[in-house]
Amino acid sequence: xxxxxxxxxxxxxxxxxxxxxxxxxxxxxxxxxxxxxxxxxxxxxxxxxxxxxxxxxxxxxxxxxxxxxxxxxxxxxxxxxxxxxxxxxxxxxxxxx
Numbered sequence: 780x781x782x783x784x785x786x787x788x789x790x791x792x793x794x795x796x797x798x799x800x801x802x803x804x805x806x807x808x809x810x811x812x813x814x815x816x817x818x819x820x821x822x823x824x825x826x827x828x829x830x831x832x833x834x835x836x837x838x839x840x841x842x843x844x845x846x847x848x849x850x851x852x853x854x855x856x857x858x859x860x861x862x863x864x865x866x867x868x869x870x871x872x873x874x875x876x
Contacts (some may be wrong), residue, residue: 824836
């Protein structure tokens, strides 16, 4: 017997953060595909001659393994005496100067 339209057998729904079965299967299939084709990706990357393009490709690939860090904001108030200044020191490598 079909259910009533707009009514579910599970009124609480799927718990937050738990992927549905189809999403999990698709993620597994994509992970398998990436693992199988990664040697080809490395070979294509090695054939890139332009350093800027090679770096761009590398950073795009790296995001899959190492996610970007979230931007952090530091709020300082005028009445905070613990922070009096910031010192920035630039050190150069003598070989590259």
